[in-house]
Amino acid sequence: MENVLSILFCLSLFYVSISSRVKGYVTVLQLQGLLLSVIIVIPFIYDFSIFGIILPVTLLVVKVFLIPKYIKKIILDLDIKRMIEPTIQQFTFLLLVIVSMVVIFVVSNILSQRTELNVIPFASGFSAIVIGIYIIMFRKKLIVHVAGFLILENGIFLFGTAVASELPMMIELGILLDVFVVVFLMGIALNNISSTLKGFDVTALGRLKD
Amino acid sequence: MNGLLNSGNVLFIAAFVIQLSALIPVAFIRSERKFFLTSNIILLIGLVIGLISTLSSSLFSSSQLINDTLLFDNWIRLDGLGLFFLFIIQLVAIPTTIFNFSYLQHYIDQERPIKSFVISYTVLLVSTQFIVIANQAILFLVSWEVMSMSAYLGMILEREKEEVHKGSFYYLVASHVIVFVIYIFFFLLHHQTNSWFLSDYHVSLTLRNTLPILFILSFIGFGIKAGFMPFHFWLPQAHPIAPTVLSAFLSGVIIKTGIYGILRTFQFLNPIPEWCGWVVLVISILSAIFGVWYALAQHDIKRLLAYHSVENIGIIGIGIGIGFIGSANKIPALEVLGFGGALLHTLNHAIFKSLLFLGSGVISNNLGTRNIELMGGIVHRAKYLAIFFLIGSVAISGIPPFNGFVSEFIIYNGFFQAAKELKNYYPFIMLIFVVGLAFVGGLAVACFTKINSIIFLGTERKEIKHFHTSVYDYISLGILSLLCIAIGFYPRIFIGIVNKVIGSGFVSADSSALIGMNWLSLTLIFSAILLSAVVLYFVKVKIQKKYGRRTSATWGCGYENITPRMQYTASSFADELNIIPKTILVYHKKVEISKGAFPKQTAFESHSQDFVDNKIVLPLYGFLKKIISKIEFLSQTDIRYYIGFILIIITVYGIIAFLWK
Secondary structure, rough: OHHHHHHHHHHHHHHHHHOOEEEHHHHHHHHHHHHHHEEEEEHHHOOOOOOOOOOOOOOHHHHHHHHHHHHHHHHHOOOOOOEOOEEEOHHHHHHHHHHHHHHHHHHHHHHHHHEEHHHHHHHHHHHHHHHHHHHHHHHHEHHHHHHHHHHHHHHHHHHHHOOOOOOOOOHHHHHHHHHHHHHHHHHHHHHHHHHHHHOEEEHHHHHOOO | OOOOHHHHHHEEEEEHHHHHOOOHHHOOOOOOOHHHHHHHHHHHHHHHHHHHHOOOOOOOOOOOOOEEEEOOOOOOOOEEEHHHHHHHHHHHHHHHHHHHHHHHHHHHHOOOHHHHHHHHHHHHHHHHHHHHHHHHHHHHHHHHHHHHHHHHHHHHHOOOOHHHHHHHHHHHHHHHHHHHHHHHHHHHHHHOOOOOHHHOOOHHHHHHHHHHHHHHHHHHHHHHHHHHHHHHHHHHHHHHHHHHHHHHHHHHHHHHHHHHHHHHHHHHHHOOHHHHHHHHEEEEHHHHHHHHHHHHOOHHHHHHHHHHHHHHHHHHHHHHHHHHHHHHHHHHHHHHHHHHHHHHHHHHHHHHHHHHHHHHHHHHHOOOEEHHHHHHOOOHHHHHEEEEEEEHHHHHHOOOOOHHHHHHHHHHHHHHHHHHHHOOHHHHHHHHHHHHHHHHHHHHHHHHHHHHHHOOOOOOOOOOOOOOOOHHHHHHHHHHOOOOHHHHOOHHHHHHHHHHHHHHHOOOOOOOOOOOOHHHHHHHHHHHHHHHHHHHHHHHHHHHHHHHHOOOOOOOOOOOOOOOHHOHHHHHHHHHHHHHOOHHEEEEEEEEEEOOOOOEEEEEEEEOOOHHHHHHHHHHHHHHHHHHHHHHHHHHOOHHHHHHHHOOOOOOOOHHHHOOO
C-alpha cells in the first residue's frame, strides 16, 4: 500500500515538472499533503492510538487546507501572473528530473542491499528533495520558490517514514511548524517586496545588496 | 590557589575588577558627558590601584629576585618580565586616561557619539594588561585578539573619513596575519611540550630541530606587531588616523607587546643559537636607520612619530640582539647589557613616545591639520606645551640629560663589551653597528630639530583663531615629562629594577655589568649640565636687562614685507638628507623655477612613499586580487546559483561517501 502511494507521489512530481501554471503547483501540493497523511496513517489502522493520529491530522490540516489556501490568497491579493516563468525549457527540465530519478532509484536499490530500508518511499522522498531544489534553481518567481520549498519538505517527510528507525513524532511536528512559519514569513516578505519592487523575480532581489 | 588572598593579590584582582567596571556607566547613564566622566574616573582609579599593586610587588621590593607567582590554577603568572611590562602599560595608561578628559570633550562638543570609543578604550587597556600576565596559551591568544580588535574599533572613531578607512584596513590585515602566525607558533609549542601553560614551554634539548621554525614564526608574528622594518608597513598607516589617545597608546604600549612576545620566546627557546641574535641585530639596525630616515621625509606629524616608533623598536631590537649573542656565547655581562638596554629603552620609549603623541594631538586638534608645513609659532600660544614637547624630543633623540640617553648608553656599552669579550672578527662588526647607531641618533636629532623649529618657532603659517589647552593636557604631559627627567637624572633605581627582571629568568650567570656602572657620576654630570643651563639663563637675563632686547620678524633679515610663506619649511630642511637614499625612500621632488629677469612663481614639492608598502605589499596584494578575481564568478547575487552549488557539493560528497570503502 505504501509503495503504491509513493509511486503516486512520484507521478505528482512529474506533473509538477511540466506544469506551467502556479495553480498546478498548488494542486500538486494539496495532493501530496493528502498522500503523506494517508501514508503516515496506514500503520495506525491496525494499532490505533490517539497520539499517533495527531500528526496525520495536523499534516492534513496544514498541508491540504492552510498552506494552499494561503498561497492562493497571496496570488489573488498581489495579482501574480499565472505563468511560472521557467529559465529552461519544460522538456529539458523533465529530462533532468527523469535522469535524476533514475539515478536515485538505482542508488537506493544498491543502498537497500546494505541497510534495511523501504526502497520505493525512500527513493520517492529523495527525488522530491532533489526536484524541490531543481524547482528553486530553475524558476524565477518567488511564489514558485515557496512551492519548491514545500515539495522539498514533503520529500523529507516521506524520507522519514522510509528509513527503518523512524523520526520521533515531536521532530516531525516541529518540522511542520517550521515550514508553516517559513511560508507565512515568505508571504509577508512577498507583500513587502511587491510594494518596493515591481514583479516577483528573484533577479530583482540581486539589486537590493549594497 | 595557595596564597591567593594575600594583600598584594587582592589589590591586583581589585584593580582589574574596577577597570572593567568602568563599562557599567556606559550602559546606564544616558548623557554622553556624564557617563564618559564617570567611566573615565573609575578607569583611572582602577589603573592607579593597579599601578600601586604592581609597585608593591616584588618588582620594587628590596629582594634580589622576583617571585614567580602563579594564580588561578596557573592561568595567571606574575613573573619579572610580565610585571615589568604591566608596569609600563599602567604607567603610560594613567596619563593617556587623564588626557582623555580634555580630548573626548572635544568630540562631545562636536556631538559625535563616543560610547563605542569609551568601551573599546577600556577593553583595550584591560586586555593589554591581560596579555602580559596570561600564562595559558589560549588565554593569551584570546586577550591578544581582544586587544587587536578593540584597538581597531577605537581607531575608526572618525569613520566617515577616507584615510581612516584605509589606515584601519591596514591595521586589520596586519593584526589578522599576526594572529594567524602566533596561533601556529603556540600550537607548535603545545605539540612539542604537551602543555597549554606558558611556564611549561621549554623546548628541550632533544627536540631542537623545530627551533628555527619556532623562532622565525615568533619573530614574524611579534615582529609585525612591534614594527620591525620589513613588517612595519601598517604602522605609519594606522597610527596617524587613530584618535590621539589611542595612537599614543598604540605607539607607546601596544607595539611593545611584540617586544614582550619576542622576549618570552627567548625564554621558551633558551639556549638560543647565535644566528638568531644576528638576524635580530641586522633587522633592528636596518629598522632604526630607515625608520628615522623615513620619518625625516614625512609632513604628517603623527606619521612622522609613527616612523620614529619603527626607529626606536629598532634600537630595542639591537639590545635584544646583543642579548641573544651574549646568551649564545654564555657571556653574562653581554646579556645583562643587551637585555637591560632593551628593557629600559622599552620603558623610555613608552614614556616619551606617548608624550610626543599627546602633544601632537593637542596641536593638531587646535589647528585641524596634521601637516607640519601648516604649523608654526605655537610657542607664542602655548609655552608649556612647547617645553614639554621639547623634553620629549630631546629624550627621543637620545641626548643627555634625559632618559633616552641612558638606555642608548647601555646599548652602546653592550657593543663595546661584545667587542672586548668576543675576539676574532667581532670588534670590527661591532664597530659598524656602533657607527650605525650613532648615525641613527644624528638623524633623529635632525628630525626633531625640524619639527620643533617648524612647529613651535617662527610665525603662524595658518591662522590660529583660538589655541585651547586644558589643565588635563598639562597634567598628563607633565607626568610624562617628569618621568623622562626622573629616569634621566636618577637612573639608578630603574636600572636596579631592570637588572632584577633580567636576573630572574634571562641570564645564565649573575653579572654586575649593568648595576656596577658608575651611575652616580652620570647623575652628577647631568646635574652639572642642568646647573650650567640655569646659570646661562640667568646670565642671559642679566645681559638683556643691561642692553635691552631687540625683536623682529622671524627670518626677517632686514626685509620689510615679510609674510609667513617666506619662512623656511620642513621639506627644504629635510631635502638634503632625503635625496641620499632616494630609491628606498621613494622620494620624489618637483621644483619649478621660472626663469627671466622677473621670475613670477616658483614651487617646490616633495613626496615620500614607503618602499615596503609600495614595492612589496601593494604589488603582492594586486597579485592576490588577480588570482581571486578568477574565481569571482562564484560570487553571485542570485540565491538560485548558491542552491545549485549546494546541490553540486552534496552530489560530490554523496558520490565520495558511496564509493568509500
